[in-house]
Amino acid sequence: MRFERSHTRKAVALAVAGSLALLASACGGDDGSKSDTSGGGAAALDGTGPITFATGKDTSGNLTNQVNAWNSQHPDQKVTVSELPESADSQRSQMIQNAQAKSDAFTVLNLDVVWxxxxxxxxxxxxxxxDKFPDLGKLLPSTVDTAKYRDKLYGVPVTSDGGLLYYRKDLLDKAGVKPPTTWAEMKAACDKIKTLPEGKTIGCYAGQFEKYEGLTVNFSEAVNGAGGVVVGDDGKPNVDTPEALAGLQFLVDGFKSGEIPKAAITYQEEPGRRAFQEGNLVFLRNWPYMYALANKTDGSSKVAGKFAVAPLPGKDAAGVSTLGGHNYAINEYAKNKGTAVAFINFMASEERQRANIEKTSQAPTWASLYDDPALNKTFPYLAPLKASIGSAKSRPKVVKYGDVTTAIQEAAYGALTGTTPPKDALSGLQAKLSTLITQ
Incomplete structure (x- = not known):
């Protein structure tokens, strides 16, 4: 799940969001700190007509095709796409500003699962x-769970995500090594590849380490891969542990040794993808969307046909992915909610999800697509991805998620950049999360 997703439309959306935020502030609007733990009752889902779909920047290039398919069949219920920035944090901020102003500018929201x-x-x-969404039972159960709050449904999962390890199969084959299942095996593979003429200057491993949502994901996967947890099953933070320290130390040591290139501290999904496609990395942790782009034969990728994917490695065995993906939800203040329901059902359908994976390689939520022989031939990662999503761990399901993820990012980034010793970073994070997460 990437944390991102013409120009005229985008500019208008940004301007509207900014104006609404100022209006909300001037009127003493809700600052978002108030929570209604009862959750609002299901509002009337009626009314048909034009709606707006607010989503992150579409780097896949296929969203227009998907929406056009709807618009061609429903000319009186046209969907207009409002593209928000590439950064997930900016997307969330603009959606919250819109909600705090009680604006109907956005109808359907493309929400990161942790929101x-x-x-x-x-x-x-x-x-x-x-009962408005009859296909829910045909979706992967773990994805449906991400769309619920206090056992009530607030969205429909349309794309899922699990982290994958992209690797240069050509180089591993030449060096005589297999895809790694542990961090130590990954380092050993890089050391062997370094002895090859074409491997002398190539970086070993990268993920998403810029201070944004992707860092929360990569930190969580490192902790989980070492046998730790960020938040336990009891709902309490648990990061001041030897396991969490081992996970964070793996990343810190990677930067210190150069196994993780220094440039990776600025990597979000797209910069990391471009580095891998340029042939600058042996291993890269990224989402399934990257597969189709890295395999393009139009000259944009130097590694087309030369790479493969494997499950993420861990400390002593295979690692654990963070569960990603996006759910489509309906703005409480929107008009034409009947059209919104129909549009969500359309986009979540097996037909549209099949069309999307064929064009973008994004992970579907429709369970049967993972077992489809034709799709598996084109996308050989589907079987391990299904297993990855099934065993993936969610990021903290908390009301103050924005504050929680910010605390995680600051602690992890401080350790990766050498400004905070890892153990101090985790003890400080434990104290901070304890004040933010209440039951």
Missing amino acids: TAEFAANRWITQLPE
């Missing part, structure tokens, strides 16, 4: 009756 609790508790999105 469900925050948006539902603040009544920024509408509770959805499950």
